[in-house]
Amino acid sequence: IDLVRALMHVPAKFKEVLIELLKQQTNWTSCEIIDDRPSAPESSQVAPLRYGHEEHGFLAATGTTSDELARWSHWVACWLELARKQRHLKLLAYKDELSGAWNRRFLRTCLSRELQIARDKRRPLTIMIFDIDDFKHYNDRWGHDAGDEIIREVVRLLNTIIRRGDHVCRIGGDEFAVIFCDPEPPREAGSNHPTTVEILARRFREQVANARFPKLGVEATGVLSISGGLATFPWDASDIDGLLEKADQRLLQSKRHGKNSITIGKDE
Numbered sequence: 001i002d003l004v005r006a007l008m009h010v011p012a013k014f015k016e017v018l019i020e021l022l023k024q025q026t027n028w029t030s031c032e033i034i035d036d037r038p039s040a041p042e043s044s045q046v047a048p049l050r051y052g053h054e055e056h057g058f059l060a061a062t063g064t065t066s067d068e069l070a071r072w073s074h075w076v077a078c079w080l081e082l083a084r085k086q087r088h089l090k091l092l093a094y095k096d097e098l099s100g101a102w103n104r105r106f107l108r109t110c111l112s113r114e115l116q117i118a119r120d121k122r123r124p125l126t127i128m129i130f131d132i133d134d135f136k137h138y139n140d141r142w143g144h145d146a147g148d149e150i151i152r153e154v155v156r157l158l159n160t161i162i163r164r165g166d167h168v169c170r171i172g173g174d175e176f177a178v179i180f181c182d183p184e185p186p187r188e189a190g191s192n193h194p195t196t197v198e199i200l201a202r203r204f205r206e207q208v209a210n211a212r213f214p215k216l217g218v219e220a221t222g223v224l225s226i227s228g229g230l231a232t233f234p235w236d237a238s239d240i241d242g243l244l245e246k247a248d249q250r251l252l253q254s255k256r257h258g259k260n261s262i263t264i265g266k267d268e
Contacts, residue, residue, distance in 0.1 A: 003079060007086055014083050018076065026072060029063035033076070047073035051081040098148060099155040102169040107177050110167055111240045114181050118233055126180040126197045129247040130228025133259040135174035138216070138224075146215035147174075150224065153211055161204050177247075201230060201262050209260070225260035227251060 006017040015033055022031055030041070033049065033056075040046045040060040047069045049056035059073040094106035102110070111127070118125040132138075132150065139147040151174065158168050158178065165181040180197045208226050216223060229250025231237060236246045250263035257263070 007083055011083065011087065015080075018079055022072065022076065026061075026064065026068070028061045031059065031061035031064075033080075034058050034060050045069045049073055049077040049080060051077040054081050054084065056080040056084075096170040099151050099170050101155045101176070102167055104169065104171040106167070107169040107171055107179070108240060110169075110179055111243070114179060115233060115240060115243075117181075124235075125233040125243075126230055127232075127243050127247050128178040128180065128197075128201055128228050128230045128262070129171075129244070129251050130176055130178075130226045130262070131172070131251065132174040133225045133227055142216055146213065149215050150174075150213055153213060154208060154226075157207050157211060158204055161200055161207065163200075177244075197230065197232075198264050201228065201264070205260070205262055226262075227254035227259045228262040229254060230262065230264045 002017055002021060003014070006014045010017075019031060019033065022028075030044070032041075034040055034046075035057050037046055037058060040058065041062065044060045044062045045064055045066055046058050046060045047066070049059055051074075054077075056077055059069065059076055061069055061072075064072075094102055094109070096103045114125055117123070132154065135147065135150070138150060151170070154176070155168055155170070158176075162168065162178065162180070167179040167181070169177045169179070171177050178201075180200070205226055205228070208224055211224060213224065229247045229252070231243045231246035231250065233243060237243045253263045254261045
């Protein structure tokens, strides 16, 4: 039960729980999961962690025999393989297959977590929603292969610009959301919207405009643009729905202003 609970709710601590339970069951002096044999402590027994065709490193333990270690290593490998499959299924549930970006389900899950962190640590959290201007035109004129190429390239470009803690999500056909998780120290009273996110958003818009898309032929450069809107906790809203709604409103505002723009800050 402890292993299943860890697998489902605290996967980051799964190996730690697995080793602790193993120690309780065997009374070994010590044991650990290692990547290769040379990493094993001196005088320890070592057994490969293999389940089917999958390798999961090695189990090193002291105070055991080779036969006993072989039996328990199979048990450990079985659980590690189950954890691997669980991670894979979770990834499939949260990833967009075409672009490799996160999907709408991940967006709400991540926003819920990051918003709570922002509240606890008094940090801003910004969400940007954007879409590709006149995307239907590209699909109709150059075909869906060209449209798919545009989607993938837009995500690739964005991933080269965002910071390590930020997340790119595809939430519709050509609609995306970016969660900017500000890594800066806690905000001070009277502070304004963070400018770093604004710089990142505008740099991304410029890179899209200069990107090359071979499937668009002679018009491969400078024919693409995006429109977006940004909303920031706590200035614009204090909950998920409020932030998404405000960002979407500003996206529509960018459209009204002629597209190829990102609206930040005060509304009209």
